[in-house]
Amino acid sequence: MSQLYRIIEPISVKEIDSRNKKKKWEYGYNEEFDIVVISKDGTIGQIYEINSLKIALPSTPNRVDNKNNRWTPTPLPDELQKLKSVFEWNKRDKSFKSQYVDFIDNEFDKREYGYWFMNRGVKTYMTGSQYVYLNYSKIDVGLPDFRESNRILFIFWEACKADKRSFGMCYLKNRRSGFSFMSSSECVNISTLAKDARIGILSKTGSDAKIMFTNKVVPILKNYPFFFKPVQDGSDNPKTELAFRVPASRITKRTMMQDHEEEVEGLDTSIDWKNTDDNSYDGEKLKFLTHDESGKWIKPNNILNNWRVTKTCLRLGSRIVGKCMMGSTSNAKSKGGHEFKSLYEDSNPRYRSANGQTKSGLYALFIPMEHNLEGFIDEYGYAIVEDPKEPIKNSEGDFVDIGAITYWEREADVLKRDQDALNEFYRQFPRTEPHAFRDESKESIFNLTKLYSQIDFNDGQIHARNLTKGNFSWKNGLKDTQVVFTPDNKGRFLISWIPPLRLQNRVANRNGQFIPLNESLGAFGCDPYDISGTVSGGGSNGSLHGLTRFSMDDDVPPNVFFLEYIARPQTAEIFFEDVLMACFFYGMPMLCENNKPRLLYHFKNRGYRKFSMNRPDKKIEQLSKTEKELGGIPSSSEDIKQAHAASIETYIETHVGYDTEGTYRDPEEIGNMPFNRTLLDWVNFNITKREKYDASISSGYAIMANNKHQFQVEQKKSKISVNFARYNNKGGLSSKLAEYE
Numbered sequence: 234m235s236q237l238y239r240i241i242e243p244i245s246v247k248e249i250d251s252r253n254k255k256k257k258w259e260y261g262y263n264e265e266f267d268i269v270v271i272s273k274d275g276t277i278g279q280i281y282e283i284n285s286l287k288i289a290l291p292s293t294p295n296r297v298d299n300k301n302n303r304w305t306p307t308p309l310p311d312e313l314q315k316l317k318s319v320f321e322w323n324k325r326d327k328s329f330k331s332q333y334v335d336f337i338d339n340e341f342d343k344r345e346y347g348y349w350f351m352n353r354g355v356k357t358y359m360t361g362s363q364y365v366y367l368n369y370s371k372i373d374v375g376l377p378d379f380r381e382s383n384r385i386l387f388i389f390w391e392a393c394k395a396d397k398r399s400f401g402m403c404y405l406k407n408r409r410s411g412f413s414f415m416s417s418s419e420c421v422n423i424s425t426l427a428k429d430a431r432i433g434i435l436s437k438t439g440s441d442a443k444i445m446f447t448n449k450v451v452p453i454l455k456n457y458p459f460f461f462k463p464v465q466d467g468s469d470n471p472k473t474e475l476a477f478r479v480p481a482s483r484i485t486k487r488t489m490m491q492d493h494e495e496e497v498e499g500l501d502t503s504i505d506w507k508n509t510d511d512n513s514y515d516g517e518k519l520k521f522l523t524h525d526e527s528g529k530w531i532k533p534n535n536i537l538n539n540w541r542v543t544k545t546c547l548r549l550g551s552r553i554v555g556k557c558m559m560g561s562t563s564n565a566k567s568k569g570g571h572e573f574k575s576l577y578e579d580s581n582p583r584y585r586s587a588n589g590q591t592k593s594g595l596y597a598l599f600i601p602m603e604h605n606l607e608g609f610i611d612e613y614g615y616a617i618v619e620d621p622k623e624p625i626k627n628s629e630g631d632f633v634d635i636g637a638i639t640y641w642e643r644e645a646d647v648l649k650r651d652q653d654a655l656n657e658f659y660r661q662f663p664r665t666e667p668h669a670f671r672d673e674s675k676e677s678i679f680n681l682t683k684l685y686s687q688i689d690f691n692d693g694q695i696h697a698r699n700l701t702k703g704n705f706s707w708k709n710g711l712k713d714t715q716v717v718f719t720p721d722n723k724g725r726f727l728i729s730w731i732p733p734l735r736l737q738n739r740v741a742n743r744n745g746q747f748i749p750l751n752e753s754l755g756a757f758g759c760d761p762y763d764i765s766g767t768v769s770g771g772g773s774n775g776s777l778h779g780l781t782r783f784s785m786d787d788d789v790p791p792n793v794f795f796l797e798y799i800a801r802p803q804t805a806e807i808f809f810e811d812v813l814m815a816c817f818f819y820g821m822p823m824l825c826e827n828n829k830p831r832l833l834y835h836f837k838n839r840g841y842r843k844f845s846m847n848r849p850d851k852k853i854e855q856l857s858k859t860e861k862e863l864g865g866i867p868s869s870s871e872d873i874k875q876a877h878a879a880s881i882e883t884y885i886e887t888h889v890g891y892d893t894e895g896t897y898r899d900p901e902e903i904g905n906m907p908f909n910r911t912l913l914d915w916v917n918f919n920i921t922k923r924e925k926y927d928a929s930i931s932s933g934y935a936i937m938a939n940n941k942h943q944f945q946v947e948q949k950k951s952k953i954s955v956n957f958a959r960y961n962n963k964g965g966l967s968s969k970l971a972e973y974e
Contacts, residue, residue, distance in 0.1 A: 237385045237604055238281045243268065249277060253292055262396045263289075269392040271360065273346050283385060284598055285582045288392045290358050291347065299351040303613050304379035306368045307343075309458055310336065316459040337460050343368075344422075344461070352379075353613040362422055363387035370418040371456035372411075372449075378628050379614040382604040383411060389598050390419075394556050400547055400594035401522075401557035403580040405669050407602045408661040412560040416523040417449035419558055423521045424477065424504050425454075425463055430520035432504040433546075435539070437526035437561075437569070439508030445525055446506045447472060463502075474505040511538040519546040519555045528561035528573035537572045544594055551588075559595065563660055565673045570660075574670045599669070602641060602662040609637035638664075652682050665692060667913055679882055679915055683890025683904070688912050690903045700907055701728050705814035713747070713839070716818040725802065725811060729907045730781075730795035732819065733788050739820035748843045751820035754789050755781040756846065757796075758934030759812055759825040760927050761832040763805055774801045775808040776927035778911065779819060780935040790905070792888055794935070797908040799928055809835040813844075822846045824938035826930065827865025837863055849941035850876065866934065868923075876944060878920050880936040881929065885915065 244266050252258055256275025263270055270277055272291035281288045313333055316322055322330070348364045350357055359367075363384060367377055386404065393399045406412050424432045434450070436442040451470060454462065463477035502520075507513040511534060514522070522543055530536040547555035563570040580597035591597075603609075604616040610628045611617055617625055617636050624632040641662060648655040656671035663669035667688065672681075703724040708715040715738050718731060731737075732751075739750040760776040779796030781789055796815065802808050809832050816823055824846045827833055836845050845864030847856060850872065867873060887897050889904040889912070898904075906912060914928035923930060937944065 238283045241282045269396045271391040271395050283389050297349040297356050360387045360391045365422050366418040370453045372414045381614050382600050398589045403595040403597050404560035405599040406560050410605045416558045420450050421453045424502050427502050427520050430502040433519050433522045434506035435524050437529040442506035476503040509534050514546050515542050522557045524559035526561045527559050528563035530569040563669050601664045603637040606637040684916050686890040691909050716814045725800040727797045745840050747841050749820045749822045755821050756938035757823035758931040759823050760930035761829050763829040763831045774799050774927045776931035778932040778935040782939045793905050816844050824934040825865045826868045828868045833863035833865050849944040877933040881933045884936050
């Protein structure tokens with residue numbers, strides 16, 4: 234089961250206690266310990282890790298509100314509900330004020346520092362932004378319910394605000410998760426605290442942004458208590474802009490005896506919305522931008538182009554002065570999903586530039602469907618993920634006897650005969666990031682029905698744990714002797730099959746030339762890179778795939794991909810040696826692209842030319858001088874491109890997903906392709922932009938290497954003519970499109 238967060242201990246208890254006593258923990262990014270402190274009282278307690286971001290909460294108080302052992306809103310006293318502005322408060326007598334000044338002061342403290350309460354017997358912290366959302370933000374059903382998943386979202390969002398390296402959040406959500414209301418609440422929360430600020434709203438269309446403004450933002454402001462609400466200019470029901478002239482002065486014990494209206498400096502803050510355009514808010518300075526439905530921008534609008542513009546609105550030089558709260562489900566690739574996927578992937582906090590920022594500047598967050606599905610949240614706000622032993626009362630007061638995952642699986646099962654409907658369901662209610670970015674199947678050159686069924690099977694199987702990460706090394710550090718494999722969770726290799734000892738390191742040395750002795754058992758395909766670069770420096774990955782052949786040896790699984798390597802080590806030399814050691818360990822040759830020849834020279838100079846296969850489409854006398862020297866296969870040949878794609882297509886048809894016609898195996902038997910990263914690369918493969926698909930290139934060459942006899946041609950033939958099918962994946966069974974439709 235997926236986790237929303239995990240509690241980590243990167244700092245000693247002694248160090249935390251020492252600084253807590255002196256209240257020395259400052260709000261913001263702490264470079265010394267690589268944590269983001271969201272506490273504003275100088276102390277820290279538990280540290281959450283959410284999508285690789287380490288977030289320090291305030292220290293846990295000894296006593297917390299335990300009135301109901303769950304979240305309940307703090308009611309606003311009737312007399313205070315009648316007051317519409319701070320000016321009306323100032324006109325009331327001292328006796329009246331003294332009754333309520335502590336209440337008001339406490340509400341300001343909760344908004345500023347957050348709020349602790351007891352929930353199902355556990356001391357629980359929520360940020361000030363979430364407290365205001367839950368206690369004072371009117372949504373379509375009244376006040377919102379507390380959800381544990383939203384608590385984590387608000388903690389992550391607070392970290393984005395606190396972290397000076399971050400421009401905000403890019404939230405990949407599921408449908409009906411409440412993001413539009415939460416971001417609308419934050420619009421109002423920030424605007425009523427900020428001075429001389431501009432707050433912006435964008436959505437998939439201008440009309441959607443307007444609806445968000447008029448139907449969410451304005452009603453939320455109206456529901457605010459007078460002590461949080463500034464006096465606004467113009468209409469109480471504005472259509473384009475909310476402008477605040479005078480702020481709500483914080484009412485404290487020091488000021489409670491005042492009984493006259495003071496001259497108060499204006500807030501001069503506004504909220505507005507813009508039509509959807511690549512240049513929306515161009516040149517304007519923003520304190521806060523809510524970017525709703527950002528995965529649904531339809532051409533000619535482009536969320537990537539817009540973000541490049543609006544990002545500049547949130548900074549002055551190198552200093553970030555505003556934050557963006559972005560969230561959406563994803564459309565299909567051709568309907569805005571492709572650009573949003575790129576933006577989301579560029580927001581991964583694990584990968585940063587030398588300046589400490591992600592490529593987009595945002596921090597990505599994904600919360601799986603099972604933690605946020607309506608009807609499957611219990612009365613304490615926790616998700617009912619698994620099937621309960623006894624029925625559980627949900628937040629609507631109904632009893633639930635199955636978990637969110639079972640419900641989701643039943644819904645998906647009904648749609649399995651309509652692949653596009655199933656993909657749409659996955660996008661709306663994703664359990665994984667790949668679910669969220671499922672594409673329409675009709676445009677793929679490969680059979681997406683088979684690919685997605687294999688991916689789903691892999692996702693749901695415990696057998697995936699049999700995949701082992703690790704690295705290869707020379708035994709005792711002696712090169713060209715014997716290779717050993719060492720499991721390592723941070724390793725670059727992912728392996729599904731390790732040969733028995735009798736088949737390991739089967740390499741002969743004949744006159745200084747090493748020869749693979751397991752060529753009859755399988756081969757590798759490789760897509761190399763030549764230029765070294767840092768991990769954060771970009772560039773394509775080096776990619777290597779190992780594939781077995783059909784064999785009579787019972788210890789060798791037939792026609793199975795057993796190794797996946799998709800990485801870019803710090804130097805190209807590390808990559809070269811990784812590839813060489815993998816080939817040596819398995820005793821198998823490789824078919825490698827020769828347009829980047831440094832890897833092939835590495836093999837030749839070390840005596841491993843026999844490990845580099847020649848291109849299979851030409852006889853040896855037809856090879857060029859360089860091809861005879863190094864081996865390898867050119868990537869620029871159109872014939873090779875077509876043959877490469879056709880090889881992948883054939884493998885998918887034969888060995889991936891369910892064979893519904895029973896041609897190659899029992900219709901109920903799933904294929905055996907365990908590497909989802911490669912399967913997803915095949916899903917997205919575009920033959921006209923094949924250089925972007927490292928995994929597809931190397932895996933396709935592995936297939937070609939194991940079927941080289943199919944590419945032998947008569948000398949008089951100058952061209953391979955290979956036509957690979959395109960598929961209509963609608964309905965329960967895929968069908969090849971007519972050749973001349």
